[in-house]
Amino acid sequence: MSRRPTHRTALNANRIWLAFLCLSLASMVANGFAQSPQSSTPVVLDRLVAVVNNQPIFSSDLNTEMRLSILEPNSSTETPEAALQRLISRALIRQQIREEDLESVRPTAEEIAKRLEAIRQELPVCIHAHCATDEGWKNFLAAHDLTQRQVDSYLRNRLEILRFIEMRFRPGISISHQEIEDYYRNTLLPQYATGESIPTLDRVASRIEEILLQQRVDALFGSWLDSLRQQGDIQVFDPSLEAAASTHASGAGAQ
Numbered sequence: 563m564s565r566r567p568t569h570r571t572a573l574n575a576n577r578i579w580l581a582f583l584c585l586s587l588a589s590m591v592a593n594g595f596a597q598s599p600q601s602s603t604p605v606v607l608d609r610l611v612a613v614v615n616n617q618p619i620f621s622s623d624l625n626t627e628m629r630l631s632i633l634e635p636n637s638s639t640e641t642p643e644a645a646l647q648r649l650i651s652r653a654l655i656r657q658q659i660r661e662e663d664l665e666s667v668r669p670t671a672e673e674i675a676k677r678l679e680a681i682r683q684e685l686p687v688c689i690h691a692h693c694a695t696d697e698g699w700k701n702f703l704a705a706h707d708l709t710q711r712q713v714d715s716y717l718r719n720r721l722e723i724l725r726f727i728e729m730r731f732r733p734g735i736s737i738s739h740q741e742i743e744d745y746y747r748n749t750l751l752p753q754y755a756t757g758e759s760i761p762t763l764d765r766v767a768s769r770i771e772e773i774l775l776q777q778r779v780d781a782l783f784g785s786w787l788d789s790l791r792q793q794g795d796i797q798v799f800d801p802s803l804e805a806a807a808s809t810h811a812s813g814a815g816a817q
Contacts, residue, residue, distance in 0.1 A: 612798045614653040654790045669721035686753035731779045742770045
Protein backbone atom coordinates (compact mmCIF):
# COMPACT_ATOMS: atom_id res chain seq x y z
CA MET A 563 0.00 0.00 0.00
CA SER A 564 1.58 3.33 -1.01
CA ARG A 565 1.20 6.45 1.04
CA ARG A 566 1.01 10.08 0.06
CA PRO A 567 4.45 11.68 0.57
CA THR A 568 4.69 14.20 3.39
CA HIS A 569 6.95 17.26 3.16
CA ARG A 570 9.56 15.59 5.37
CA THR A 571 9.58 12.24 3.58
CA ALA A 572 9.57 13.92 0.19
CA LEU A 573 12.62 15.91 1.31
CA ASN A 574 14.33 12.70 2.44
CA ALA A 575 13.60 11.07 -0.88
CA ASN A 576 15.01 14.08 -2.72
CA ARG A 577 18.16 13.92 -0.62
CA ILE A 578 18.58 10.23 -1.43
CA TRP A 579 18.12 10.88 -5.11
CA LEU A 580 20.52 13.86 -5.05
CA ALA A 581 23.17 11.74 -3.31
CA PHE A 582 22.75 9.00 -5.88
CA LEU A 583 22.99 11.52 -8.72
CA CYS A 584 26.21 12.96 -7.28
CA LEU A 585 27.73 9.48 -6.98
CA SER A 586 26.75 8.72 -10.57
CA LEU A 587 28.36 11.93 -11.83
CA ALA A 588 31.48 11.24 -9.79
CA SER A 589 31.70 7.79 -11.33
CA MET A 590 31.44 9.29 -14.82
CA VAL A 591 34.32 11.66 -14.13
CA ALA A 592 36.44 8.87 -12.62
CA ASN A 593 35.96 6.78 -15.74
CA GLY A 594 37.04 9.56 -18.03
CA PHE A 595 33.57 10.54 -19.16
CA ALA A 596 34.35 14.22 -18.70
CA GLN A 597 37.37 13.86 -20.99
CA SER A 598 35.26 12.64 -23.93
CA PRO A 599 32.96 15.55 -24.85
CA GLN A 600 32.80 14.30 -28.41
CA SER A 601 30.80 11.23 -27.36
CA SER A 602 27.09 11.56 -28.20
CA THR A 603 26.01 8.32 -26.49
CA PRO A 604 23.27 9.16 -23.96
CA VAL A 605 23.90 8.13 -20.36
CA VAL A 606 20.88 6.67 -18.56
CA LEU A 607 20.99 7.03 -14.80
CA ASP A 608 19.23 4.56 -12.52
CA ARG A 609 15.66 5.59 -11.75
CA LEU A 610 14.20 5.81 -8.25
CA VAL A 611 11.11 3.58 -8.11
CA ALA A 612 10.22 3.59 -4.41
CA VAL A 613 11.47 4.51 -0.94
CA VAL A 614 10.84 2.34 2.12
CA ASN A 615 11.64 4.16 5.36
CA ASN A 616 14.37 6.16 3.59
CA GLN A 617 15.72 3.02 1.90
CA PRO A 618 15.65 3.55 -1.88
CA ILE A 619 14.54 0.95 -4.42
CA PHE A 620 15.82 1.65 -7.93
CA SER A 621 14.71 0.37 -11.31
CA SER A 622 17.88 -1.75 -11.42
CA ASP A 623 16.76 -3.48 -8.20
CA LEU A 624 13.38 -4.16 -9.77
CA ASN A 625 14.92 -5.54 -12.96
CA THR A 626 17.29 -7.79 -10.99
CA GLU A 627 14.42 -9.05 -8.82
CA MET A 628 12.43 -10.00 -11.91
CA ARG A 629 15.38 -11.87 -13.41
CA LEU A 630 16.03 -13.69 -10.12
CA SER A 631 12.43 -14.91 -10.07
CA ILE A 632 13.55 -17.63 -12.51
CA LEU A 633 14.95 -19.39 -9.42
CA GLU A 634 11.46 -19.78 -7.98
CA PRO A 635 9.39 -22.90 -8.79
CA ASN A 636 6.44 -20.82 -10.07
CA SER A 637 8.07 -17.94 -11.96
CA SER A 638 5.85 -17.86 -15.06
CA THR A 639 3.48 -15.23 -13.62
CA GLU A 640 6.16 -12.69 -12.69
CA THR A 641 5.20 -9.02 -13.09
CA PRO A 642 6.91 -5.72 -12.19
CA GLU A 643 4.13 -5.01 -9.68
CA ALA A 644 4.62 -8.30 -7.85
CA ALA A 645 8.41 -7.92 -7.91
CA LEU A 646 8.18 -4.42 -6.40
CA GLN A 647 5.88 -5.57 -3.63
CA ARG A 648 8.33 -8.37 -2.78
CA LEU A 649 11.13 -5.80 -2.60
CA ILE A 650 9.03 -3.57 -0.33
CA SER A 651 8.07 -6.47 1.93
CA ARG A 652 11.64 -7.71 2.06
CA ALA A 653 12.96 -4.25 2.92
CA LEU A 654 10.48 -3.91 5.79
CA ILE A 655 11.29 -7.35 7.18
CA ARG A 656 15.06 -6.91 6.91
CA GLN A 657 14.78 -3.51 8.63
CA GLN A 658 12.95 -5.30 11.44
CA ILE A 659 15.69 -7.93 11.61
CA ARG A 660 18.36 -5.24 11.90
CA GLU A 661 16.31 -3.39 14.50
CA GLU A 662 16.09 -6.52 16.63
CA ASP A 663 19.76 -7.34 15.90
CA LEU A 664 19.02 -11.00 15.27
CA GLU A 665 22.41 -12.56 14.57
CA SER A 666 20.91 -16.05 14.79
CA VAL A 667 18.93 -15.68 11.55
CA ARG A 668 21.97 -15.01 9.36
CA PRO A 669 22.82 -18.02 7.18
CA THR A 670 26.32 -19.41 6.91
CA ALA A 671 28.29 -19.72 3.68
CA GLU A 672 27.78 -23.49 3.87
CA GLU A 673 24.00 -23.09 4.09
CA ILE A 674 23.97 -20.78 1.08
CA ALA A 675 26.15 -23.19 -0.90
CA LYS A 676 23.87 -26.10 0.02
CA ARG A 677 20.78 -24.21 -1.13
CA LEU A 678 22.49 -23.26 -4.39
CA GLU A 679 23.45 -26.88 -5.03
CA ALA A 680 19.84 -27.97 -4.46
CA ILE A 681 18.56 -25.36 -6.93
CA ARG A 682 21.08 -26.39 -9.60
CA GLN A 683 20.21 -30.05 -9.27
CA GLU A 684 16.48 -30.00 -8.54
CA LEU A 685 14.78 -26.87 -9.93
CA PRO A 686 12.96 -27.92 -13.14
CA VAL A 687 14.17 -24.95 -15.18
CA CYS A 688 17.71 -25.72 -14.07
CA ILE A 689 17.40 -29.37 -15.01
CA HIS A 690 16.26 -28.25 -18.48
CA ALA A 691 19.44 -26.12 -18.71
CA HIS A 692 21.80 -28.78 -17.22
CA CYS A 693 22.75 -26.45 -14.37
CA ALA A 694 24.30 -29.31 -12.40
CA THR A 695 27.39 -28.94 -14.58
CA ASP A 696 29.63 -25.90 -14.27
CA GLU A 697 29.25 -25.12 -17.95
CA GLY A 698 25.47 -25.49 -17.79
CA TRP A 699 25.25 -23.21 -14.76
CA LYS A 700 27.47 -20.62 -16.43
CA ASN A 701 25.27 -20.65 -19.52
CA PHE A 702 22.12 -20.45 -17.39
CA LEU A 703 23.38 -17.34 -15.59
CA ALA A 704 24.34 -15.72 -18.88
CA ALA A 705 20.99 -16.57 -20.50
CA HIS A 706 19.12 -14.81 -17.68
CA ASP A 707 21.59 -11.93 -17.32
CA LEU A 708 22.53 -12.91 -13.78
CA THR A 709 25.81 -13.08 -11.89
CA GLN A 710 26.88 -15.55 -9.22
CA ARG A 711 27.13 -12.68 -6.77
CA GLN A 712 23.51 -11.68 -7.39
CA VAL A 713 22.35 -15.27 -6.87
CA ASP A 714 24.36 -15.63 -3.65
CA SER A 715 22.94 -12.36 -2.29
CA TYR A 716 19.42 -13.45 -3.23
CA LEU A 717 19.82 -16.78 -1.43
CA ARG A 718 21.39 -15.12 1.61
CA ASN A 719 18.50 -12.67 1.96
CA ARG A 720 15.92 -15.36 1.35
CA LEU A 721 17.36 -17.74 3.92
CA GLU A 722 17.69 -14.95 6.47
CA ILE A 723 14.08 -13.87 6.04
CA LEU A 724 12.73 -17.42 6.03
CA ARG A 725 14.59 -18.15 9.25
CA PHE A 726 13.27 -14.97 10.84
CA ILE A 727 9.70 -15.78 9.78
CA GLU A 728 10.05 -19.34 11.05
CA MET A 729 11.39 -18.11 14.38
CA ARG A 730 8.62 -15.52 14.70
CA PHE A 731 5.65 -17.44 13.25
CA ARG A 732 6.63 -21.12 12.92
CA PRO A 733 5.56 -22.32 16.40
CA GLY A 734 2.23 -24.08 16.09
CA ILE A 735 2.45 -24.64 12.31
CA SER A 736 2.58 -28.26 11.17
CA ILE A 737 3.05 -29.42 7.58
CA SER A 738 1.84 -32.99 7.13
CA HIS A 739 3.51 -35.62 4.97
CA GLN A 740 0.30 -35.83 2.93
CA GLU A 741 0.52 -32.11 2.09
CA ILE A 742 4.14 -32.57 0.98
CA GLU A 743 3.22 -35.58 -1.16
CA ASP A 744 0.28 -33.73 -2.75
CA TYR A 745 2.51 -30.78 -3.69
CA TYR A 746 5.12 -33.16 -5.10
CA ARG A 747 2.63 -35.01 -7.31
CA ASN A 748 0.33 -32.15 -8.32
CA THR A 749 2.67 -29.16 -8.55
CA LEU A 750 6.28 -30.29 -8.90
CA LEU A 751 6.11 -33.39 -11.10
CA PRO A 752 4.13 -31.70 -13.94
CA GLN A 753 7.03 -29.26 -14.39
CA TYR A 754 9.40 -31.98 -15.63
CA ALA A 755 9.53 -32.99 -19.26
CA THR A 756 9.15 -36.62 -20.31
CA GLY A 757 12.43 -38.48 -19.96
CA GLU A 758 14.04 -35.98 -17.59
CA SER A 759 15.59 -37.14 -14.34
CA ILE A 760 13.02 -36.53 -11.60
CA PRO A 761 14.19 -36.21 -7.98
CA THR A 762 12.54 -38.55 -5.51
CA LEU A 763 10.08 -37.29 -2.95
CA ASP A 764 12.54 -37.97 -0.13
CA ARG A 765 15.14 -35.82 -1.83
CA VAL A 766 12.94 -32.74 -2.27
CA ALA A 767 10.65 -33.16 0.75
CA SER A 768 12.48 -30.57 2.85
CA ARG A 769 12.32 -28.00 0.05
CA ILE A 770 8.60 -28.66 -0.47
CA GLU A 771 8.00 -28.35 3.27
CA GLU A 772 9.73 -24.97 3.16
CA ILE A 773 7.50 -23.80 0.31
CA LEU A 774 4.35 -24.94 2.08
CA LEU A 775 5.58 -23.43 5.33
CA GLN A 776 6.07 -20.11 3.61
CA GLN A 777 2.57 -20.26 2.13
CA ARG A 778 1.10 -21.02 5.55
CA VAL A 779 3.16 -18.38 7.30
CA ASP A 780 2.18 -15.81 4.66
CA ALA A 781 -1.37 -16.02 5.95
CA LEU A 782 -0.24 -15.61 9.57
CA PHE A 783 2.20 -12.79 9.13
CA GLY A 784 0.09 -10.84 6.63
CA SER A 785 -1.45 -8.65 9.32
CA TRP A 786 1.98 -8.13 10.89
CA LEU A 787 3.41 -7.05 7.55
CA ASP A 788 0.41 -4.80 6.92
CA SER A 789 1.11 -3.18 10.28
CA LEU A 790 4.73 -2.54 9.25
CA ARG A 791 3.48 -0.97 6.03
CA GLN A 792 1.01 1.26 7.85
CA GLN A 793 3.57 2.38 10.41
CA GLY A 794 6.35 2.83 7.87
CA ASP A 795 6.87 5.46 5.23
CA ILE A 796 6.46 3.84 1.81
CA GLN A 797 6.45 5.89 -1.36
CA VAL A 798 6.08 4.56 -4.89
CA PHE A 799 7.14 7.02 -7.59
CA ASP A 800 6.15 5.07 -10.69
CA PRO A 801 2.43 5.76 -11.36
CA SER A 802 1.88 2.41 -13.07
CA LEU A 803 3.38 0.50 -10.14
CA GLU A 804 1.66 2.70 -7.56
CA ALA A 805 -1.73 1.97 -9.10
CA ALA A 806 -1.21 -1.75 -8.52
CA ALA A 807 0.39 -1.42 -5.08
CA SER A 808 -2.81 -1.86 -3.07
CA THR A 809 -3.69 -4.99 -5.05
CA HIS A 810 -0.39 -6.73 -4.37
CA ALA A 811 0.46 -5.31 -0.95
CA SER A 812 -1.14 -7.98 1.21
CA GLY A 813 -0.16 -10.90 -1.00
CA ALA A 814 3.40 -9.92 -1.81
CA GLY A 815 4.95 -12.46 0.50
CA ALA A 816 8.56 -12.44 1.67
CA GLN A 817 10.32 -14.34 -1.05
